[in-house]
Amino acid sequence: MYRLHWTLPELKLIFNQCVLSLLFSLQSNMLNQARLKVLKCREDHVQAALDEAQERLTELTKNKTKYKQVLQGLITQGLFQLLEPNVVIRCKECDVSLCKECVPDSVKTYRDSSKKECNVVVDQENYLSPELSGGVELYTPSGTIKVENTLEKRLALTSSQMLPEIRNNMFGANASRKFLD
Structure with missing residues (x-):
């Protein structure tokens, strides 16, 4: 009441x-x-660090010696991911000649490790976007299976996997965090 x-x-x-x-x-x-x-603010700092890493990717492609090693590694890794006898590689138009130089060594590494033959063709009709820093995409000839090994995709994959470690290095350990997975 x-x-x-x-x-x-x-x-x-x-x-x-x-x-x-x-x-x-x-x-x-x-x-x-x-x-x-x-x-x-913390998220902005992490994003700024990732943006700086993105800018450094374009600097990497200017150093042809280092970029050739990276490109060869990306092609080799893509071949192991596909495990197909015939592969089509798509790259930026400016990277076609560099890709062609990398293919024989990548195929040799693949053949020596997997004991499988592989026929690789660099696509000279369709190219990756010029906005990309670099890298390659590998396809089966039918286009049903695709491996994206561009520098941007690799950075995104690595940064998402390492985000807790990046935050820990930038800001220290979070005292209230119980699990680190």
């Missing part, structure tokens, strides 16, 4: 309880907003 008559001490008590409840609520909201700002 509702009371119509309240004594002054009862009203003061109710008022003080309301004020305290409001203050706790405001403090909790402000603390939560501060936590969200910190998390946003």
Whole structure:
């Protein structure tokens, strides 16, 4: 039942309880907003580091000696992932000659390790987008199986796998984290 008559001490008590409840609520909201700002800043720093890594990928392609080694490794890895007798390689238009140089060594490495023959053709009609830093895509001739080994895909894969380690290196260990998987 509702009371119509309240004594002054009862009203003061109710008022003080309301004020305290409001203050706790405001403090909790402000603390939560501060936590969200910190998390946003941390995420921005991680993203800036990944953006810098992306910029360095384009620098890598300018050094032809290093880029040739990377390209050969990407082709070899793609051959092992496909395990097909016939493979079509798609690369950027400016990388066609470099890809052709890498193919014999990659096929030899593949053949020596897997004991399987492999016929590799570099696609000279369809190219990867010029916006990509570099790398290759490997297909079966029918196009049913595809391995994307572009530098951007490799960076995305590596960064997603290493994100906890990246955060730990940048900001230290999170004391409230119980599991590291």
